[in-house]
Amino acid sequence: xxxxxxxxxxxxxxxxxxxxxxxxxxxxxxxxxxxxxxxxxxxxxxxxxxxxxxxxxxxxxxxxxxxxxxxxxxxxxxxxxxxxxxxxxxxxxxxxxxxxxxxxxxxxxxxxxxxxxxxxxxxxxxxxxxxxxxxxxxxxxxxxxxxxxxxxxxxxxxxxxxxxxxxxxxxxxxxxxxxxxxxxxxxxxxxxxxxxxxxxxxxxxxxxxxxxxxxxxxxxxxxxxxxxxxxxxxxxxxxx
Amino acid sequence: xxxxxxxxxxxxxxxxxxxxxxxxxxxxxxxxxxxxxxxxxxxxxxxxxxxxxxxxxxxxxxxxxxxxxxxxxxxxxxxxxxxxxxxxxxxxxxxxxxxxxxxxxxxxxxxxxxxxxxxxxxxxxxxxxxxxxxxxxxxxxxxxxxxxxxxxxxxxxxxxxxxxxxxxxxxxxxxxxxxxxxxxxxxxxxxxxxxxxxxxxxxxxxxxxxxxxxxxxxxxxxxxxxxxxxxxxxxxxxxx
Amino acid sequence: xxxxxxxxxxxxxxxxxxxxxxxxxxxxxxxxxxxxxxxxxxxxxxxxxxxxxxxxxxxxxxxxxxxxxxxxxxxxxxxxxxxxxxxxxxxxxxxxxxxxxxxxxxxxxxxxxxxxxxxxxxxxxxxxxxxxxxxxxxxxxxxxxxxxxxxxxxxxxxxxxxxxxxxxxxxxxxxxxxxxxxxxxxxxxxxxxxxxxxxxxxxxxxxxxxxxxxxxxxxxxxxxxxxxxxxxxxxxxxxx
Amino acid sequence: xxxxxxxxxxxxxxxxxxxxxxxxxxxxxxxxxxxxxxxxxxxxxxxxxxxxxxxxxxxxxxxxxxxxxxxxxxxxxxxxxxxxxxxxxxxxxxxxxxxxxxxxxxxxxxxxxxxxxxxxxxxxxxxxxxxxxxxxxxxxxxxxxxxxxxxxxxxxxxxxxxxxxxxxxxxxxxxxxxxxxxxxxxxxxxxxxxxxxxxxxxxxxxxxxxxxxxxxxxxxxxxxxxxxxxxxxxxxxxxx
Numbered sequence: 001x002x003x004x005x006x007x008x009x010x011x012x013x014x015x016x017x018x019x020x021x022x023x024x025x026x027x028x029x030x031x032x033x034x035x036x037x038x039x040x041x042x043x044x045x046x047x048x049x050x051x052x053x054x055x056x057x058x059x060x061x062x063x064x065x066x067x068x069x070x071x072x073x074x075x076x077x078x079x080x081x082x083x084x085x086x087x088x089x090x091x092x093x094x095x096x097x098x099x100x101x102x103x104x105x106x107x108x109x110x111x112x113x114x115x116x117x118x119x120x121x122x123x124x125x126x127x128x129x130x131x132x133x134x135x136x137x138x139x140x141x142x143x144x145x146x147x148x149x150x151x152x153x154x155x156x157x158x159x160x161x162x163x164x165x166x167x168x169x170x171x172x173x174x175x176x177x178x179x180x181x182x183x184x185x186x187x188x189x190x191x192x193x194x195x196x197x198x199x200x201x202x203x204x205x206x207x208x209x210x211x212x213x214x215x216x217x218x219x220x221x222x223x224x225x226x227x228x229x230x231x232x233x234x235x236x237x238x239x240x
Numbered sequence: 241x242x243x244x245x246x247x248x249x250x251x252x253x254x255x256x257x258x259x260x261x262x263x264x265x266x267x268x269x270x271x272x273x274x275x276x277x278x279x280x281x282x283x284x285x286x287x288x289x290x291x292x293x294x295x296x297x298x299x300x301x302x303x304x305x306x307x308x309x310x311x312x313x314x315x316x317x318x319x320x321x322x323x324x325x326x327x328x329x330x331x332x333x334x335x336x337x338x339x340x341x342x343x344x345x346x347x348x349x350x351x352x353x354x355x356x357x358x359x360x361x362x363x364x365x366x367x368x369x370x371x372x373x374x375x376x377x378x379x380x381x382x383x384x385x386x387x388x389x390x391x392x393x394x395x396x397x398x399x400x401x402x403x404x405x406x407x408x409x410x411x412x413x414x415x416x417x418x419x420x421x422x423x424x425x426x427x428x429x430x431x432x433x434x435x436x437x438x439x440x441x442x443x444x445x446x447x448x449x450x451x452x453x454x455x456x457x458x459x460x461x462x463x464x465x466x467x468x469x470x471x472x473x474x475x476x477x478x479x480x
Numbered sequence: 481x482x483x484x485x486x487x488x489x490x491x492x493x494x495x496x497x498x499x500x501x502x503x504x505x506x507x508x509x510x511x512x513x514x515x516x517x518x519x520x521x522x523x524x525x526x527x528x529x530x531x532x533x534x535x536x537x538x539x540x541x542x543x544x545x546x547x548x549x550x551x552x553x554x555x556x557x558x559x560x561x562x563x564x565x566x567x568x569x570x571x572x573x574x575x576x577x578x579x580x581x582x583x584x585x586x587x588x589x590x591x592x593x594x595x596x597x598x599x600x601x602x603x604x605x606x607x608x609x610x611x612x613x614x615x616x617x618x619x620x621x622x623x624x625x626x627x628x629x630x631x632x633x634x635x636x637x638x639x640x641x642x643x644x645x646x647x648x649x650x651x652x653x654x655x656x657x658x659x660x661x662x663x664x665x666x667x668x669x670x671x672x673x674x675x676x677x678x679x680x681x682x683x684x685x686x687x688x689x690x691x692x693x694x695x696x697x698x699x700x701x702x703x704x705x706x707x708x709x710x711x712x713x714x715x716x717x718x719x720x
Numbered sequence: 721x722x723x724x725x726x727x728x729x730x731x732x733x734x735x736x737x738x739x740x741x742x743x744x745x746x747x748x749x750x751x752x753x754x755x756x757x758x759x760x761x762x763x764x765x766x767x768x769x770x771x772x773x774x775x776x777x778x779x780x781x782x783x784x785x786x787x788x789x790x791x792x793x794x795x796x797x798x799x800x801x802x803x804x805x806x807x808x809x810x811x812x813x814x815x816x817x818x819x820x821x822x823x824x825x826x827x828x829x830x831x832x833x834x835x836x837x838x839x840x841x842x843x844x845x846x847x848x849x850x851x852x853x854x855x856x857x858x859x860x861x862x863x864x865x866x867x868x869x870x871x872x873x874x875x876x877x878x879x880x881x882x883x884x885x886x887x888x889x890x891x892x893x894x895x896x897x898x899x900x901x902x903x904x905x906x907x908x909x910x911x912x913x914x915x916x917x918x919x920x921x922x923x924x925x926x927x928x929x930x931x932x933x934x935x936x937x938x939x940x941x942x943x944x945x946x947x948x949x950x951x952x953x954x955x956x957x958x959x960x
Binding site for chain 2: 057060061064065067068069071074077078081082084085088089092
Binding site: 537562 | 777
């Protein structure tokens with residue numbers, strides 16, 4: 001954090017609200033609790049990574065859509081296309097990490113869960129209409145999430161005995177995203193001019209984080225159904 | 241040209257067809273003839289730059305749209321977003337060059353001519369539907385156009401007594417685009433696999449170049465109407 | 481229900497699943513419970529109608545989008561455009577009903593709640609991509625919802641002492657929609673050919689109904705905040 | 721024409737401009753001249769109908785797109801969806817008429833000519849951006865074209881010895897469109913409020929008619945290439 005952005009009260013308020021939602025999520029998510037209690041399994045983690053794959057596949061594309069329609073702000077437009085370029089292909093790391101736990105690459109990828117589809121739908125919605133700045137609200141929590149989920153990742157790694165080479169999605173992102181996060185903070189601080197801008201960014205931040213929370217818990221439900229034999233979805237993961 | 245691309249017969253055929261269309265254009269365009277005969281005026285050149293501004297404004301955006309929908313080819317997707325980022329704001333150079341001939345920045349920009357709108361419409365069309373590779377056909381001639389129009393630019397510069405600092409759009413682009421042109425050639429050579437791919441690229445190359453030709457000649461018509469007093473469009477340019 | 485559609489096992493299964501989700505919703509929704517217990521107020525009902533206004537505004541548009549992209553099935557395409565035309569302006573009835581409880585037409589409409597935005601986002605998503613048939617899953621429950629919510633509407637009417645002329649949104653729709661519902665059932669029965677078609681329709685049916693449930697409960701939360709003085713959103717409704 | 725619309729000076733000016741462009745087209749189009757001189761062949765007429773098929777296929781869809789984005793004018797929105805519904809499938813009549821001259825239904829449809837693609841691209845462009853009213857400019861000439869092309873159709877029918885049942889596209893449309901044309905005139909008269917509205921409609925009217933003219937002449941060129949053996953495109957039509 002530079003002095004420039006630290007001084008911005010809107011940004012501080014936004015960070016405060018981000019922490020509040022994370023605190024709720026970390027305290028209440030069933031998926032998080034399973035991880036915290038050291039009860040995560042390879043199949044559960046794989047189910048989570050598969051949903052991560054699904055929504056991550058769209059991130060470069062919906063990021064670019066913002067650039068396509070903000071032709072009156074070249075600085076922000078460049079940021080959108082640049083960021084889109086950097087996001088291309090990141091979903092492959094999630095698939096790699098699944099495979100690294102004992103599957104052949106090219107395993108059949110189950111369809112996204114409904115909660116994941118809803119998250120994807122929402123991220124496109126905030127990208128193709130409304131305040132072009134609002135998608136920064138998603139980046140605002142997503143690019144800085146390692147500050148909040150690092151302990152969870154450590155717990156997953158320890159519980160499952162994974163090497164860093166088996167956690168490329170999160171290892172790579174925690175490095176890339178530190179830099180992105182700084183750029184996102186600066187962009188928000190620079191571009192948000194009106195109370196409406198700040199509220200639009202805040203609303204997308206909160207809503208997209210809550211939808212991610214639902215996705216996590218739907219992963220837990222899908223896992224329970226898999227274990228109970230109530231569902232054949234991704235049954236091949238039971239072999240992990 | 242590297243050895244890699246030189247060896248590709250499809251690319252050579254495409255270059256041949258490009259040269260044929262350029263030869264037609266250079267021989268038959270009324271706008272080109274006026275330039276060749278040393279009869280270009282500042283107002284005519286400004287009218288041309290204004291149309292250039294209009295369609296160039298959309299280039300980053302329609303380029304990015306291709307990336308948004310080609311999610312099965314990460315290499316090409318990255319190229320699209322990268323190229324989109326580089327194109328952002330180039331239209332401002334065209335406006336700068338108009339102003340540099342004696343107008344205040346912020347002068348009223350006339351609405352695009354119909355032929356320019358048609359070109360813009362077509363570039364979006366080839367970007368948002370059909371073969372995602374086809375937009376490379378536009379880049380194929382646009383990024384290498386300096387090989388064909390350099391003599392014309394020299395003639396404009398000489399006739400109007402312009403300095404290079406008054407021709408930033410073309411000077412900057414001829415440098416940037418040499419590199420782009422090489423990248424476009426390589427991408428076409430690498431990605432076009434079927435006769436349909438090659439034909440799709442060729443068709444967009446030819447059609448978009450012919451639409452640009454029409455735009456040039458509509459600039460000539462607009463200029464004639466301005467000089468004859470038949471139109472008040474961009475009348476402020478008569479002061480140049 | 482005609483004999484034609486009655487005979488279709490896929491349709492019967494879909495109806496069964498619809499009933500299950502409605503049963504869950506009617507048993508668990510906090511908003512529904514408030515209505516059932518005769519505790520609905522004009523302000524709460526108005527808050528609900530305002531969200532109804534928000535998502536209904538988009539129904540004609542996302543319905544038409546399906547038609548725009550299903551150019552290989554003229555029968556379904558005609559249905560989409562026809563249905564879109566019939567949906568135009570229905571949101572105005574929701575506003576009318578709010579006003580009829582004691583507000584001037586033209587009252588300031590508060591921004592949609594996040595859950596409503598998510599529902600809207602999802603309805604566009606299922607309309608502009610994926611299986612074009614899938615949006616029928618939304619119509620499947622939405623056009624027949626009166627079978628499930630009639631008792632609730634009766635309760636609202638009684639608790640608040642409303643005349644039918646103050647409940648135009650629901651009265652008008654229950655008539656229009658009986659016919660629509662039949663047409664939707666027939667379309668689903670006719671067009672769904674593969675297990676994937678049936679599953680796509682079922683998934684959208686269930687997900688969009690669950691998102692509507694969340695919207696209802698977010699209305700309850702917004703009402704609680706209004707009553708508690710924790711929020712100034714739509715504070716003018718307290719005067720009702 | 722009702723008294724209502726007759727009284728509108730903007731509409732009269734628009735009709736005048738329409739007549740001027742038609743006069744140019746009828747006097748200068750190479751395709752028109754061939755028809756007028758009684759030199760049309762079945763293959764040439766078939767080539768024209770095939771291009772008609774190509775752009776007509778998109779008319780319902782781009783018409784509906786206008787409705788999707790004009791959510792602030794319910795009257796016009798309804799018109800768009802209604803008109804879209806009526807346009808669905810009309811392109812099949814063009815194919816029917818080709819087949820009726822001696823081909824099996826299901827004959828291979830050649831790819832659209834570049835000029836046709838440009839027309840299609842432009843009609844989408846005016847539909848998805850800019851003044852939502854502007855697409856009325858296309859309907860303004862297209863729905864009333866029979867006033868101008870009736871003699872040509874008569875000439876085609878006589879030269880080729882066709883029955884009305886072999887000219888369904890034009891026979892059906894001349895009936896349907898008389899009604900549409902009246903509705904379009906009224907809509908333009910009612911909705912165009914500012915000089916910009918009128919100019920937007922006029923510009924689209926003129927540009928889309930000129931692009932259609934180019935399409936006609938490109939059909940003539942394609943026919944010449946077919947006859948000369950310079951092209952194998954649609955070579956099966958030589959058997960007609």
